[in-house]
């Protein structure tokens with residue numbers, strides 16, 4: 546599955562001549578030294594590629610359950626000179642040369658390893674979904690504040706300037722307050738093997754956690770978590786054929802009531818890990834872009850590819866009188882200002898924020914820097930817990 550993102554990134558890098566930039570980049574002497582827990586498929590796109598263009602970050606270790614797998618990833622990405630292979634995740638955490646870790650483990654293992662890493666004095670960038678449930682996320686908050694180390698959920702879309710621009714339009718009030726939000730994300734028919742981590746209950750499988758962008762984005766554009774009240778109205782799963790506890794797809798509605806006089810926002814989210822065949826017999830192998838729409842009092846915003854805007858997106862605003870405006874924002878924007886490059890992926894923007902957060906030792910409240918706070922992550926996990934309860938499926942991780 547990760548090959549799709551990797552191919553798009555390859556095209557982006559070729560188009561913008563990023564390989565030349567990588568070849569001439571000099572690392573700073575005090576670069577943040579980062580270890581990776583596992584040789585996951587997503588590592589190249591989400592982490593190794595961004596680090597290769599960041600002067601202030603260096604990968605010093607990869608640990609996998611089988612050391613040869615870690616070594617193979619080090620070799621295939623030419624990380625050899627500075628990067629050690631380990632045969633366990635504990636060895637990465639015990640390495641005094643590691644300042645921070647990236648955790649791309651299955652979702653059901655995120656809490657355990659994030660907490661272990663924080664207790665070993667490492668800052669943590671942990672893949673989405675941050676945990677299996679809201680209670681685990683509260684535990685991470687507690688340990689993060691006890692240790693003074695950061696934990697950041699890798700919701701990379703939140704670091705992209707196009708997303709900041711849409712948030713700015715919503716918050717400007719130009720078109721009134723938001724009243725309804727729709728978000729959709731899907732994975733092509735048969736793209737994932739039946740034994741994928743996403744289909745294993747014990748590893749935190751299911752569409753809600755894996756495609757948690759749809760919940761995160763509805764909450765982000767519809768409110769400012771954690772101060773709003775979110776009530777799940779409906780939730781319908783399509784159950785995986787091999788495991789009755791796995792939601793292969795979900796469709797849910799919830800309302801967000803924010804403090805103040807704003808109208809409640811009606812949210813509708815849809816996520817699918819195996820898009821059904823067309824007319825029952827034609828597999829859908831053509832990618833369907835993640836999609837978001839926001840109804841405001843006097844206009845609708847449609848945002849195509851809100852998840853990885855780097856690889857092509859559009860923001861279309863249609864006012865009630867029919868006037869249309871289209872925007873595309875690849876760099877700058879209201880949060881980053883002049884920081885960033887047009888070829889930066891959402892993962893590269895995310896790394897920029899993570900490294901800065903680690904350096905300053907403070908994630909939330911850094912001036913002019915995007916961040917996903919742990920209380921917000923907990924709020925999103927709380928919505929997912931409620932959706933599972935509503936569907937009559939077990940809350941993950943319990």
Ligand SMILES: NC(=O)C1=CN([C@@H]2O[C@H](COP(=O)(O)OP(=O)(O)OC[C@H]3O[C@@H](n4cnc5c(N)ncnc54)[C@H](OP(=O)(O)O)[C@@H]3O)[C@@H](O)[C@H]2O)C=CC1
Pocket residue numbers: 547582583584585586587588591608609610611614649650651652654672673674699701742748755
């Ligand atoms: N930000 C993004 O765009 C994306 C994020 N993700 C997220 O990244 C994480 C990893 O996804 P992905 O790379 O697709 O997954 P993979 O299955 O490729 O990687 C998961 C890794 O987890 C390790 N692992 C540890 N215990 C187990 C176990 N019991 N069963 C299976 N694997 C185990 C394996 O490590 P080892 O190498 O030690 O054997 C494996 O390499 C998930 O949290 C997912 O949500 C995924 C895709 C895109």
Ligand SMILES: O=C1OC[C@@H](O)[C@H](O)[C@H]1O
Pocket residue numbers: 546732743755756852
């Ligand atoms: O970006 C993504 O696309 C497909 C998913 O299965 C994956 O986990 C997600 O992060």
